[in-house]
Amino acid sequence: MKFLKLLRPKHWVKNTFLFIPLFFAGEIFKPDKLLDVLVAFFAFSFIASSIYILNDYRDIEADRLHPVKCKRPLASGAISRPAALALFIICVSAGYAFAVMVGDKFVFVLSIYFVLNILYCLGLKNISILDIIIVSTGFVLRVKSGGVAAKVALSEWLVIMVFLLSLFMAIAKRRDDIIIKQDLGKDMRKAVRGYNMDFLNVMLALVSAVIIVAYLMYTISPETQARFHTYRLYYTTLFVIGGLLRYLQITYVQNSTGSPTKILYKDRFIQLTILLWVLSFYVLIYLPTDKTFFE
Numbered sequence: 197m198k199f200l201k202l203l204r205p206k207h208w209v210k211n212t213f214l215f216i217p218l219f220f221a222g223e224i225f226k227p228d229k230l231l232d233v234l235v236a237f238f239a240f241s242f243i244a245s246s247i248y249i250l251n252d253y254r255d256i257e258a259d260r261l262h263p264v265k266c267k268r269p270l271a272s273g274a275i276s277r278p279a280a281l282a283l284f285i286i287c288v289s290a291g292y293a294f295a296v297m298v299g300d301k302f303v304f305v306l307s308i309y310f311v312l313n314i315l316y317c318l319g320l321k322n323i324s325i326l327d328i329i330i331v332s333t334g335f336v337l338r339v340k341s342g343g344v345a346a347k348v349a350l351s352e353w354l355v356i357m358v359f360l361l362s363l364f365m366a367i368a369k370r371r372d373d374i375i376i377k378q379d380l381g382k383d384m385r386k387a388v389r390g391y392n393m394d395f396l397n398v399m400l401a402l403v404s405a406v407i408i409v410a411y412l413m414y415t416i417s418p419e420t421q422a423r424f425h426t427y428r429l430y431y432t433t434l435f436v437i438g439g440l441l442r443y444l445q446i447t448y449v450q451n452s453t454g455s456p457t458k459i460l461y462k463d464r465f466i467q468l469t470i471l472l473w474v475l476s477f478y479v480l481i482y483l484p485t486d487k488t489f490f491e
Contacts, residue, residue: 198269198274198275199269199275199279199283201268201269202245202248202249202252202268202269202270202275202280202283203245203248203249203283203287204245204248205241205245206457206461207244207248207457208237208241208244208245209457209460209461210244210335210338210457211237211240211241211244211338212237213335213338213339213342213358214233214236214237214240214338214339214341214342214345215233215237215342216339216342216354216358217339217342217343217346217348217350217354218230218233218342218346218348219477219481220351220354220477220481221346221348221349222481222482223346223348224482225482229346229347229348232298232345232346232347233342233345233346235294235297235298235345236294236295236298236302236341236342236345238294239291239292239293239294239295239297239298239302239306240291240306240309240338240341241291242287242288242290242291242294243287243288243291243292243295243306243309243310245287246284246287246288246291246310247310247313247314247316247317249280249283249284249287250284250314250317251317252268252269252270252271252280253270253277253280253281253284254317254318255271256270256271256277258385259271261380262376263376263380288310291306291310292306298344298345299344299345301344302341302344302345305337305340305341305344306341308337309334309337309338309341312330312333312334312337313330313334316330316331321385321386321387322385322386322387323387323390324387324388324389324390324391325390327366327370327387328363328366328367328370329363331362331366332359332362332363332366333359334362335358335359335361335362336355336358336359336362338358339354339355339358340355351420353410353414353417353420356410357407357410357411357414360403360406360407360410361407363403364400364403364404364407364440364443365443365456367396367399367400367403368400368443368447368456369455369456370387370388370391370396371391371393371396371397371400371447372447372451372452373385373388373391374388374391374392374393374396375451397448400444400447404440404444407436407440408433408436408437408440411433411436412430412433414429415429415430415432415433416429416430424480424481426480428480429480431476432473432476432477435469435470435472435473435476436469436473438465438469439466439469439470439473442463442465442466442469443459443466446459446463
């Protein structure tokens with residue numbers, strides 16, 4: 197159980213971003229492509245787990261000062277450092293074994309993610325602003341990997357929206373680090389020194405506004421309307437705004453955005469908005485046999 201905890205399988209939900217290109221291409225039910233993306237999902241998950249291990253390994257001392265991270269296997273002493281390194285090697289090997297099954301292009305994109313995150317663990321995470329940009333880029337690489345695995349083209353709108361949304365969540369997480377700093381009087385990470393509450397609040401407001409405007413522009417763009425054969429995509433903005441407002445409520449009112457994954461697993465409101473958003477696109481993309489139904 198302690199080794200499973202070190203792998204953080206709950207965070208594998210982030211890798212479902214690999215399925216986004218296939219879903220929006222209207223080909224999610226094609227068995228061969230779905231299988232390729234599923235294999236890519238496991239490749240990404242093992243590589244991501246190896247990064248979690250490396251990050252925990254380097255942050256043992258800092259995590260011991262954190263009110264939550266102190267319970268992690270390495271920080272608590274439940275797992276020894278040699279055992280963690282052995283598990284790191286196993287995860288990297290398993291990840292690339294799966295990746296080779298998908299194809300060379302996927303291996304290339306996965307390697308970019310792997311190297312970028314190693315550099316992040318080795319020091320780039322200590323540089324304010326760059327740290328949240330790297331985290332956001334990781335999600336873009338997930339989507340790119342999904343497109344490569346499924347052999348479907350990516351819309352520039354999709355890349356932009358994924359980057360903005362992940363940037364929004366990363367900023368909210370840094371805000372939580374500031375709250376912990378105020379409570380304990382200690383920096384939980386070096387990058388926090390480059391942030392303060394006012395700066396993060398402004399960034400959250402700015403990025404959330406840009407997300408809504410960008411999403412509206414996406415739904416009403418002629419290219420998008422032609423692709424989905426409907427002008428009614430802007431209806432789905434309701435769910436985007438609802439989800440963002442709920443996340444902002446958790447951030448500003450509850451002061452509890454330390455883990456976006458935890459929020460995704462526990463917050464029913466956000467779960468509902470995501471479900472309704474997905475269902476709305478499912479109806480638009482997959483259900484109508486006559487596309488003029490939505491015109």
